[in-house]
Amino acid sequence: MSGAGVVLASGGLDSTVAASIAVTECERLTMVTFDYGQRHDRELEAAAAVAEHYGAEQVAVTLNADAWGGSALTDPAIEIPLDREIDASIPPTYVPARNLIFLSVALGIAETRDADAVYIGVNALDYSGYPDCRPEFIDAFESAAKLGLRRGVEGRPISIKTPLIAMTKAEIVQEGIRNGAPLDLTWSCYSGGRSPCGMCDACVLRARGFSEAGIADPALEQ
Amino acid sequence: MSGAGVVLASGGLDSTVAASIAVTECERLTMVTFDYGQRHDRELEAAAAVAEHYGAEQVAVTLNADAWGGSALTDPAIEIPLDREIDASIPPTYVPARNLIFLSVALGIAETRDADAVYIGVNALDYSGYPDCRPEFIDAFESAAKLGLRRGVEGRPISIKTPLIAMTKAEIVQEGIRNGAPLDLTWSCYSGGRSPCGMCDACVLRARGFSEAGIADPALEQ
Secondary structure (H helix, E strand, O other), rough: OOOEEEEEOOHHHHHHHHHHHHHEEEEEEOOOEEEEEOOOOOHHHHHHHHHHHOOOOEEEEOOOOHHHHOOOOOOOOOOOEEEEOOOOOOOOOOOHHHHHHHHHHHHHHHHHHEEEEEEOOOOOOOOOOOOHOHHHHHHHHHHHHHHHHHHHHHOOOOEEOOOOOOOHHHHHHHHHHHHHOOOOOHOOOOOOOOOOOEEEHHHHHHHHHHHHHOOOHHHHOO | OOOEEEEEOOOOHHHHHHHHHHHHHHEEEEEEEOOOOOOOOOHHHHHHHHHHHHEEEEEEEOOOOOOOOOOOHHHHHHHHOEEEOOOOOOOOOOOOOOHHHHHHHHHHHHHHEEEEEOOOOOOOOOOOOOOOHOOOHHHHHHHHHHHHHHHHOOOOOOOEEEOOOOOOOHHHHHHHHOOOHHHHOOOOOOOOOOOOOOEEHHHHHHHHHHHOOOOOOOHHHO
């Protein structure tokens, strides 16, 4: 067990499974959620519930990314694609610089909590074509952060941990089940209705993961 | 002249001189200001006045960095050092991950504006010991961003320009005068009174710069 850890928590499947791993590796956990002007608050409620489940400190970050837009998630004028063939192209739900911003803020918070690691649930296999989920980006960002942060200058750099990076969505589901992660509390859908739309990339990838793992999605059983 | 540029604008001397250079290199300019819970709004008023002077679009970013603190600039419980001997150590006014966050957001905005460059007025000579002002950090961050941004994937990476990085504070003052920068509108002091305190690092470095340049500070003449 190391000391403290910071988890980027979206309330979705991946970050919750990442938290279920972090909680076994860290004595203290801070979960960081982002209200960045995304279309709905449903994922923030889920993230708060997951943080409560783990007895983690929650830091709720607010950033007005809807003031500059550029994504279907922050600009209502851009439509969320439904039922599309998911390929390696960058979709309209890409948020410019999202993981750069999320990791930067998480690293800043990690310094104030004297944490040794930031956990992010990115995944390079079953993902939506976002360049800021690729391992080469994460590695380069970790190196840059080492140079810009007090902790790097002090010779105690903060590591960026991506425990899910090489897993399929099915393996992520299985890892979560194995760790007793509260998958029933999670929300992945890009829309914010009472129940998931089932047609956006996030819903499609999640359903495929549970299906391939041979497990019923507990969030759909309620 | 390239197309569009984005300037990180604090309302201070350095970022205003950086803007005076950017305006000669870009056809369209977006100036990005940050309300990150710093102690006072005086610098935001200055930044808005500078953006108006240049007829630039202004994007006002709000981020609740006071929710996690860790700096004398965002936590009233930490005192701003006055009249100290400025050395290479990291002072209490260091804001964890500030330039990581500022650059990340600016790069995201640059993508939405189809800009080719982000300008930041960092300076590695007469500075306050912040690790995220060093050229090696900026270079590493630019490389990381190239991997995480759509523009990098498209083969049109956004460059991070640091026109002041190798200048002394006196040279920055001279460059600003030469470019007709509205130095009278700028605000550098870490405190937010009616006039600059004259004793914080920012005031001391600014006064030294004007003095060495042999120029009266127009912001003090009002």
